[in-house]
Amino acid sequence: DADRLRDGALLRTRLFIDGTWREGQGAPSEVRDPASGAVLAAVESASAADVEDAVAAAERAGRAWGKVTAPERARTLRRWFELIVEHADDLAMILTAEQGKPLAEARGEIIYGAGFVEWYAEEAKRTYGEVIPSNVGSRRLLTVRQPVGVTAAITPWNFPSAMILRKAAPALAAGCSMIVKPAPETPLSALALAELAQRAGIPAGVLSVVPGPAEEVGGVLTSSPVVRALSFTGSTAVGKLLMQQSAGTVKKLALELGGNAPLIVFDDADLDAAVAGAMASKFRNAGQTCVCANRILVQAGIHDAFVERLREAVADLRVGNGFEDGSEQGPLISTAAVEKVQRHVADAVSGGASVVLGGEVHELGGTFFQPTLLTGVTGDMLVAREETFGPLAAVIRFETEEEAVTLANATEFGLAAYFFTQDLGRSWRVGEALEFGVVGINTGLISYEGAPFGGVKESGLGREGSLHGIDEFTEIKYLCIDGV
Ligand code: ADP
Numbered sequence: 001d002a003d004r005l006r007d008g009a010l011l012r013t014r015l016f017i018d019g020t021w022r023e024g025q026g027a028p029s030e031v032r033d034p035a036s037g038a039v040l041a042a043v044e045s046a047s048a049a050d051v052e053d054a055v056a057a058a059e060r061a062g063r064a065w066g067k068v069t070a071p072e073r074a075r076t077l078r079r080w081f082e083l084i085v086e087h088a089d090d091l092a093m094i095l096t097a098e099q100g101k102p103l104a105e106a107r108g109e110i111i112y113g114a115g116f117v118e119w120y121a122e123e124a125k126r127t128y129g130e131v132i133p134s135n136v137g138s139r140r141l142l143t144v145r146q147p148v149g150v151t152a153a154i155t156p157w158n159f160p161s162a163m164i165l166r167k168a169a170p171a172l173a174a175g176c177s178m179i180v181k182p183a184p185e186t187p188l189s190a191l192a193l194a195e196l197a198q199r200a201g202i203p204a205g206v207l208s209v210v211p212g213p214a215e216e217v218g219g220v221l222t223s224s225p226v227v228r229a230l231s232f233t234g235s236t237a238v239g240k241l242l243m244q245q246s247a248g249t250v251k252k253l254a255l256e257l258g259g260n261a262p263l264i265v266f267d268d269a270d271l272d273a274a275v276a277g278a279m280a281s282k283f284r285n286a287g288q289t290c291v292c293a294n295r296i297l298v299q300a301g302i303h304d305a306f307v308e309r310l311r312e313a314v315a316d317l318r319v320g321n322g323f324e325d326g327s328e329q330g331p332l333i334s335t336a337a338v339e340k341v342q343r344h345v346a347d348a349v350s351g352g353a354s355v356v357l358g359g360e361v362h363e364l365g366g367t368f369f370q371p372t373l374l375t376g377v378t379g380d381m382l383v384a385r386e387e388t389f390g391p392l393a394a395v396i397r398f399e400t401e402e403e404a405v406t407l408a409n410a411t412e413f414g415l416a417a418y419f420f421t422q423d424l425g426r427s428w429r430v431g432e433a434l435e436f437g438v439v440g441i442n443t444g445l446i447s448y449e450g451a452p453f454g455g456v457k458e459s460g461l462g463r464e465g466s467l468h469g470i471d472e473f474t475e476i477k478y479l480c481i482d483g484v
Pocket of ligand 1: 154155156157181182183184214215217218219233234235236238239241242
């Protein structure tokens with residue numbers, strides 16, 4: 001409801017292509033409030049032809065944007081950052097309405113995402129080349145970094161705002177144009193960001209947003225020879241498909257795919273820190289993040305004390321509508337998401353695990369699920385092999401450090417891992433041995449725009465954030481000058 005916003009113009013339901021708000025040629029699609037199932041808005045849907053228009057606009061606009069000086073691009077991005085922060089309350093309301101997370105968490109996401117725009121506004125000025133000592137007297141060798149050109153982003157519903165900003169900020173900073181296909185569950189957050197991009201003075205066509213049928217929109221974006229890079233966050237299955245589809249045009253790919261994060265608590269851990277870290281990592285966004293602790297590995301000596309403290313903390317979680325004061329866990333995104341958690345609980349219990357808390361749909365009904373704690377989980381259970389993406393803490397007991405590392409690495413995924421220890425030597429040993437792209441030591445929260453985020457193995461390719469994040473959107477050109 002636009003009346004509840006301070007700035008009702010942030011609620012956009014049309015496609016944003018080449019700087020204009022357009023009707024789509026596809027059938028409009030409904031956006032629902034996951035807390036109630038009520039329809040929030042009907043959003044226009046792009047057809048293949050609409051996406052081709054966006055690609056053509058991005059090609060034209062991108063050529064000019066790439067030639068804008070870096071300080072000028074930086075100032076424009078800086079204005080976008082400031083507008084996002086200024087409108088954080090409205091953006092958070094839109095986000096909670098379509099995604100369900102508690103309003104305070106939604107606001108946190110807006111500020112976190114804005115941080116990428118601020119960071120890359122600064123970094124735009126630092127895409128340095130190099131001068132290479134020559135091997136031939138008459139030659140001078142150097143490199144320049146140039147924008148890759150037109151880029152595309154396909155983003156998920158769990159962080160409807162931050163996942164777009166994390167991609168668009170480095171792309172635009174590098175001098176690229178970008179076409180964003182948001183998740184069908186959460187297009188409103190994406191369109192609101194486009195509105196602010198326009199107000200910030202980002203030129204028409206440099207950033208377009210095209211909600212629409214995934215296969216059709218994704219098909220155009222991946223097959224187009226004009227689109228030179230694709231940045232995707234989502235499931236490993238879809239990531240692999242997009243990788244295949246992009247092979248025909250040999251695109252640069254940045255893929256942030258699924259995870260199966262272990263969180264290891266060693267006997268020598270600080271118990272308070274371990275419980276706080278497990279809660280933050282596991283239950284944030286109702287467990288619907290790719291870095292949520294999916295397997296909590298606890299050493300035998302601290303196991304019972306840890307489980308007791310975790311039980312108390314889980315029992316204290318306040319489940320409720322994201323707009324209610326004090327809500328800590330909102331609804332899950334869909335009934336399919338609820339069914340996956342139920343499947344993991346049932347499979348674990350049939351294999352001998354115990355339900356310490358929860359395990360069922362919450363009394364609020366719909367897609368609200370009880371914060372759940374399982375013990376006696378083993379590595380062969382579904383809950384340990386697949387990403388649950390829900391509020392289910394699965395505790396696995398282990399004896400030795402070596403066993404913990406082996407268990408932790410026994411997955412095709414390699415995004416985030418966490419462990420808790422007060423032993424310096426163990427911090428190094430285990431930190432080096434874990435086959436994951438991001439490792440939190442004595443903390444369950446690691447995200448920061450200034451640090452590189454990304455996975456190894458089947459969790460993906462490339463990094464987002466930090467000075468490395470801009471590499472996905474630049475090419476190195478080597479210039480060899482002879483006759484000097
Ligand atoms: P989830 O299961 O968490 O929704 P997905 O990987 O299915 O994760 O979705 C992430 C993003 O990928 C969404 O924007 C979705 O619409 C998009 N997507 C899903 N399938 C395809 C596809 N075949 N081609 C292009 N994009 C897709």
